[in-house]
Amino acid sequence: MASIDTAAIGFSIAIVAIGVGFAFYMSGVQDAGPVSTSPTMAAEKAMAAEKAMAAEKAMAAEKAMAAEKAMAAEKAMAAEKAMAAEKKVGPTTHTVDIPVGTSVPGCEESNECYLPADITINAGDTVNWINIDTAAHTVTGGSPADGPSGVFDSSLVMASAEYAFTFNDAGNYDYFCMVHPWMVGSVTVN
């Protein structure tokens, strides 16, 4: 009989234990209610952090681009300065060829009796004519119609010979070949 009592007591204790456990479980579920909002807050925080990082990254990228732009601009300015410095280096010599075959008419049709036939230079620059033809030619200031201007005249430039003249005054200088009057050219001095 005593064993049945023990079993009954044990059963009762077990039921009470389950009841208490259930109560605890319910309170836990109820407690979980307000806590359940924290995951959304955490997600919001994570999103905000991501946004902040993205903004930082964008700013860093912008800064890098601005720095690159500034460097490119500096380089361009330096290049321009170098070019300006080169220009200021002083008088230069320009080459004009007297082409092969100009002793017979034809070159005037394409304005190639001197190459280049028209050249623009700065005051103080020199033009050096090189006769690469087999015939002799002249580089004579003026025009076939008006004759020599007297400003410059190479007289006969033999095959493979050269003639140079320095133009110190601005202006437009026509010239021609006294041997072959179809040969004309011009020098524009700025």
Ligand SMILES: [Cu+2]
């Ligand atoms: Cu000639």
